Amino acid sequence: MEQIPPSAASGTDAIFEIQRESRRLKDLVTNSQERALHVNSIRIEGVEHTRRSVVEALVKPILESQNLGDIVAESREACQRLGRLGVFRDVGVTLDTPTDSFGASGELVDVVLTVKEGPRFYARTGADFSNYDTTTNVTTKISNALGAGECLEANASYAVQPSVALNESAAAFTSETGSYFQVLCSKPLIPTPTFKRPNRADPDARIEFAAYSTNRNMLLHMSHEEQAKGLAARYKTADPYYGSHEFAYDVAWRHLHNVAQDGSWSVRQDAGHTLKSAISHIYSRDHRNDPMLPTAGSYVRTREELSGLGGDVKFVKGEAEGQWAFSLGNGFTLATSIRGGLVLPLLGQRTRVNDRFLFGGPNSIRGFRQSGIGPMDKKDAIGGDAYWGAGLSLFTPLPYLVDKPMKGHFFVNSGTLVPINTGDTVQQNAQRLIASPSVSAGLGLAVRFSILRLEMNYCLPLAAGMTDRIKPGFQFGIGISYM
Amino acid sequence: MGIPNPLKKLQDALPLVRYPAVYTPPIWPAEPANIPILFIFPPSKQAITSLDAECVKYQAFLAFSNYEHVTRECHEPEMSPSGQLPFLMAADGRILTGRQIIEEVKDKAGDLESRLTDAERSNLTAFTQLAETKLDFALNYTFPPQLFTMWYDSRIRDRITFPMYESLYPWPLNKILSRSLRSEKTEWMLSRRAVLKKDEILDDAKRTLAALSTLLGSQLFFFGSKASFLDAVVFSYLHIILSLLALPSHEVPLREAVMKHDNLVQYARRVFNTFFAA
Numbered sequence: 001m002e003q004i005p006p007s008a009a010s011g012t013d014a015i016f017e018i019q020r021e022s023r024r025l026k027d028l029v030t031n032s033q034e035r036a037l038h039v040n041s042i043r044i045e046g047v048e049h050t051r052r053s054v055v056e057a058l059v060k061p062i063l064e065s066q067n068l069g070d071i072v073a074e075s076r077e078a079c080q081r082l083g084r085l086g087v088f089r090d091v092g093v094t095l096d097t098p099t100d101s102f103g104a105s106g107e108l109v110d111v112v113l114t115v116k117e118g119p120r121f122y123a124r125t126g127a128d129f130s131n132y133d134t135t136t137n138v139t140t141k142i143s144n145a146l147g148a149g150e151c152l153e154a155n156a157s158y159a160v161q162p163s164v165a166l167n168e169s170a171a172a173f174t175s176e177t178g179s180y181f182q183v184l185c186s187k188p189l190i191p192t193p194t195f196k197r198p199n200r201a202d203p204d205a206r207i208e209f210a211a212y213s214t215n216r217n218m219l220l221h222m223s224h225e226e227q228a229k230g231l232a233a234r235y236k237t238a239d240p241y242y243g244s245h246e247f248a249y250d251v252a253w254r255h256l257h258n259v260a261q262d263g264s265w266s267v268r269q270d271a272g273h274t275l276k277s278a279i280s281h282i283y284s285r286d287h288r289n290d291p292m293l294p295t296a297g298s299y300v301r302t303r304e305e306l307s308g309l310g311g312d313v314k315f316v317k318g319e320a321e322g323q324w325a326f327s328l329g330n331g332f333t334l335a336t337s338i339r340g341g342l343v344l345p346l347l348g349q350r351t352r353v354n355d356r357f358l359f360g361g362p363n364s365i366r367g368f369r370q371s372g373i374g375p376m377d378k379k380d381a382i383g384g385d386a387y388w389g390a391g392l393s394l395f396t397p398l399p400y401l402v403d404k405p406m407k408g409h410f411f412v413n414s415g416t417l418v419p420i421n422t423g424d425t426v427q428q429n430a431q432r433l434i435a436s437p438s439v440s441a442g443l444g445l446a447v448r449f450s451i452l453r454l455e456m457n458y459c460l461p462l463a464a465g466m467t468d469r470i471k472p473g474f475q476f477g478i479g480i481s482y483m
Numbered sequence: 484m485g486i487p488n489p490l491k492k493l494q495d496a497l498p499l500v501r502y503p504a505v506y507t508p509p510i511w512p513a514e515p516a517n518i519p520i521l522f523i524f525p526p527s528k529q530a531i532t533s534l535d536a537e538c539v540k541y542q543a544f545l546a547f548s549n550y551e552h553v554t555r556e557c558h559e560p561e562m563s564p565s566g567q568l569p570f571l572m573a574a575d576g577r578i579l580t581g582r583q584i585i586e587e588v589k590d591k592a593g594d595l596e597s598r599l600t601d602a603e604r605s606n607l608t609a610f611t612q613l614a615e616t617k618l619d620f621a622l623n624y625t626f627p628p629q630l631f632t633m634w635y636d637s638r639i640r641d642r643i644t645f646p647m648y649e650s651l652y653p654w655p656l657n658k659i660l661s662r663s664l665r666s667e668k669t670e671w672m673l674s675r676r677a678v679l680k681k682d683e684i685l686d687d688a689k690r691t692l693a694a695l696s697t698l699l700g701s702q703l704f705f706f707g708s709k710a711s712f713l714d715a716v717v718f719s720y721l722h723i724i725l726s727l728l729a730l731p732s733h734e735v736p737l738r739e740a741v742m743k744h745d746n747l748v749q750y751a752r753r754v755f756n757t758f759f760a761a
Contacts, residue, residue, distance in 0.1 A: 253656060257561050261578075265512050268578070272559030275656040312653045375506030384505070418505045436502035458490070463500035472494045 033069030040098040040108040046115040050087050051147035055115075057192055058082055062111055064195035071095070074195065075111055082115060084204055085149035085188055089118040120144055135159040137180075153184040177220075182212040189235075208234040221371040221381040223263035224271065226354055227255040243285030243300070251277045251311070254354060264377035270353045278307035292480070293395070293405060293448040294325040295333045307355075314346040315355055331397030333407075337483045339364075340388040344420065356383030359417035360438070360468070362477030364389055366413050367440030367459030372469035374417030381469075386433055389415030391483040395446065405448035409457065413483060414439045416465075439463040440470075452480050512572070513555055520572040521545060522557040525651075531759055532722060536622060538569045540719035541584055546758040547710035550592040558651045585712065596711050603706050607713050610698060610705070613691050614713070618720040620672065621688035621737050689740045696744040703753075714754065721751040 042059055044052075059078040065071040079091040096110040122141040127134060137157035145152045159178040186208040210232045217225050230252030238244045254274050259267055281304050288297035301321045308314030319341035326334045345351045358381055359365065360373030371381040396408040418432045444457030455477040461470040511517055523542060524535035531554075532539050545552055552571070563570035565580040571587065572578055579587050589595075596607065652660055672679055695705075695717055704710045705717065721741060725748065728735040741747060 253659070255561075259561070259564070261564055264508065266508055268562050269512065271561040273561075273652060273656060273660060275653050310653060312656075375508075376504070377506075377508035382506075382508075416505070432505065436505060439500075460494060460497055461499055462497065463502065465502045465504050467504040467506075470499070473488070473490065 033067060033072075035068050036066060036107060037068045037071060038108055039063050039065055039071060039111055041110050043110060043112045044115065045112065046117065048117050049120060049144055049147055050085070050117065050149075054085070054148045055082065058085075058190065059111075059113060061193050061195040071109065071111065075113075077193070078113070081190055081193060082113070084190055085144075086151070087117055087144045087149050088115045091115045118143065135178075149188045151184075151186045153182075153186070155180065155182045155184070157181075178214065178216045180212070180214045182210055184208060184210040204238040206236045206238075208232075208236065210234070219260065221358070221369070222267055222353070223260035223380055224256055224267050224353075225258040227257065229253050240286075243283055246280075246282040248280045248282075249278070250280065251275070254313075256354060262378070264380040264382065266377035266382040267353055267380050274313050274352065274354075275311035276307050276313040276355075277309045277311035278305050278313075279309065280305040288323070288325060290448065292451070292453045293407065293446060294323070294335065295395075296325055296327045298325070299323040308346055313352065313355065314349050315343055315351060316346060317341070317343040317355070331402055333395040335393045335395065336391065337393075338388070338390045339483060340386075342386045342420075344385070345422070351383075351385055353382055356385060357387050357417060358383050359387045359389065359415060362455065362457070362475050363479040363481060364413070364483050365391075365415045365438055365440060366411060366455075366457055366475060366477070367442060367461040367471060368438065368464070369469040369471045372471065373415065373438050373465070374468075375419050376467040376469075384417035385420035386429070387415065387417040388433065389413070389483055398445075407446050408443070409446040409455065410443045411457070412439070412441045415483075436465050437463065438465060438468055452478055453482060454478050455482070513553070515553070517574050519550070519552040519574050521552050521554045521569055522562065522572070523554050523569045525556040525558055532726075532755075533569070534723075534727065535568060536619070536719045536723045537567070539722055540715050541569045541571070543710075543718050543754070543758065544585070544712060544715035545588060547715060548588045548592040548595055550588045595709065596706075598709070599706055599711065606698075607706065607711055610695065611713050611716050614695065614716050614720060616675075617687045617691040618717075620675070621684050622720055622724060685736055685740065688737060692740055692744055692747065696747050699746055699750060701746065710754075717747075718751060718754045721747055722755060725751055 039062055042062055044055055044059065047055055058081045062071065062074045062078055065074050075093045075095075079093060082088055082091050092114045094112045094114065096112055098108050098110050120143050122139075122143065124139045125137070126139075127136050135157050136159075137155065139153065139155050141154075142152045144150065157180045159180075186206050189205040189207055211230070212232070213227075213229045215225065215227045219225070230250060232248055232250040234246055234248040236244065236246045252275070254276060256267075256271050256274075259271050282301070283303075284299075284301040286297075286299045288294035288299050291299070299322065303317075303319045305315075305317040307317070319339070321337070321339040323335065323337040325336075328334055341357050343351055343355060343357065358371040358374070360368035361370035365373055371383075374384040374387070375382050391411060391413045393409060393411040396410070398404075398406055398408055414437045416433060416437045418429075420429050439462040440459050441462060442457045442459035444455060444459075447454045455475075457475050457477070458473065459475050460472055461468075464470050513520055521541060523533040523538035526533050532542060542554065557568065560566055560568050563580050564578055567580065569584075570578055570580045571584045573587055577587075596604065599607065651657065669679075699705055702708075705713045724735075724738050724741050728738040
């Protein structure tokens with residue numbers, strides 16, 4: 001018979017002791033949940049710039065609690081609501097016995113909420129670089145401007161062409177490729193809470209007003225510049241599980257100008273001023289474990305837009321995108337994605353060059369130049385009214401770099417972009433959509449950086465339209481959204 | 484010489500399927516095919532001459548030269564490579580403006596001024612210059628194709644300019660655009676003159692009209708029996724002044740000044756009836 005060492009015996013005892021104690025505590029809490037307890041007062045400490053009325057409205061339901069369990073649950077929810085204001089860095093709760101209670105002291109409790117406000121001013125300067133240009137930008141932000149979580153934000157960015165246009169033939173284009181200014185004012189919308197058991201948390205909602213001005217130089221694949229000045233109002237809800245919605249109204253004065261001397265007639269006929277007034281809705285649900293280089297999960301995004309509430313641009317537009325990633329084990333991942341879109345002119349109008357879709361390039365169909373797929377007039381990619389694209393990617397681990405965000409990448413991409421002829425039947429248009437899919441395949445490297453993905457691929461176009469601009473060989477891609 | 488690409492062989496070895504293009508741009512933007520198109524600011528209803536003096540000028544010049552073409556309406560100056568209307572799409576697809584149109588027409592339809600003597604030629608240049616500055620100024624001051632009158636003559640604005648422009652752009656873009664065009668025009672005029680004085684501008688126009696009236700005399704055109712570029716210039720201004728500024732309620736001073744020269748009025752009527760009346 002084996003002898004149990006004394007130390008081991010006492011260790012076992014200690015474990016039993018701890019288990020017993022924790023069970024006792026749990027029982028205590030469970031039993032005392034039903035214990036009648038009323039809130040004497042709520043104290044909020046640490047509020048500096050936030051309006052007291054706003055905070056009070058959010059914590060008020062705690063007062064209606066009748067027992068300890070409710071107090072704990074309500075306090076926790078109040079903390080969450082306060083957190084959703086986006087103003088406080090951390091929120092804590094303590095329960096305290098009232099110091100000056102006149103009632104039975106055992107039945108009253110003070111709830112103390114300790115909050116800490118985050119910094120109100122924020123400024124950031126930065127330089128990003130995307131596919132074809134480098135961008136310098138400045139952002140300044142005042143959070144909690146009026147004491148109810150309002151956020152005032154101003155962005156400015158200015159893009160210039162790098163001297164070597166990433167492996168593309170450096171055509172003669174001017175150095176400024178775009179500028180962007182925006183003033184944005186947003187406010188969280190938190191409905192006045194009520195005491196209710198069980199209390200389903202409402203999704204986060206924000207309302208946003210923006211004024212913006214952009215100038216985009218399209219000379220890389222078209223021959224004009226586009227200026228836009230606009231106002232937008234958006235209502236956003238965020239629900240990480242069921243997906244987020246955004247409803248927006250946007251009115252924009254667009255000015256298509258500076259058409260190059262040798263620009264095509266398709267672009268030239270759309271030059272000038274237009275006023276777009278549109279409502280749109282975006283739904284997105286992102287369940288990927290990593291948006292840049294996912295190994296599991298799915299992503300769905302749809303967008304609908306109706307333009308023509310006033311203004312002189314009338315169309316209806318829809319786009320959908322889906323991505324699914326499956327882990328195959330041993331660091332191998334299979335990712336599939338599809339996307340498609342359709343724009344139809346309304347009331348006998350025709351679609352304009354700035355409302356149509358562009359397609360092709362390192363972020364969609366690799367092995368083609370940026371906007372290199374679809375209708376062309378002379379050297380201008382004039383865009384199409386309907387498109388679809390599909391991609392299949394296999395990500396493999398790299399030797400010695402298994403735990404690094406860097407993967408080998410094999411892909412096949414396919415897609416097409418066509419004009420819709422409203423004079424033709426639906427069948428004829430659908431036929432055109434499936435008749436000539438551009439296809440490419442290749443392999444390369446994909447690297448994830450914090451907010452973007454960088455790809456270096458060797459691409460081989462396998463099928464292309466006569467006017468498509470293919471780019472066999474090495475292609476470099478940087479972006480946040482890939483197919 | 485490029486560096487040889489060892490992967491080129493691989494690229495070439497793989498077959499590339501080429502489909503026909505998904506879209507073929509129309510060869511010519513409007514029927515009939517391959518006839519030059521003059522894009523002009525829209526005329527008023529039931530008229531064939533544009534409401535814009537500059538467009539009428541080229542319409543007249545093309546008509547005088549017997550240059551085969553069609554006209555299309557266009558209210559977007561941005562479509563023109565020079566940013567100004569009119570512009571001409573030549574038979575070979577080139578898009579021409581201003582001086583280029585004159586060169587093209589001379590090239591294809593013959594030079595209207597080939598028969599002129601050197602003295603007449605220099606006269607032509609001088610008078611063209613005179614008309615294009617003084618009359619243009621006066622017209623812009625009283626009636627501006629680009630909405631300038633809005634500042635100066637509310638009666639003209641309400642009767643002509645607004646109905647003419649409001650329909651081109653949706654609200655509120657029409658208000659914004661007219662305002663910016665107006666200030667552009669003011670800036671342009673101020674770059675030519677230090678002070679914009681109504682009487683001075685009108686006096687200049689009166690003197691110009693008198694000089695033109697003397698030059699014309701009783702001739703059919705300014706230089707004899709055939710039209711020249713000067714005829715196109717003068718006709719365009721006279722036509723706009725006489726037709727558009729004819730208000731039933733009151734007489735516009737610039738129009739009054741033209742009406743004083745009977746031969747100019749007759750001339751404008753004659754040219755219009757010969758070349759533009761259907």
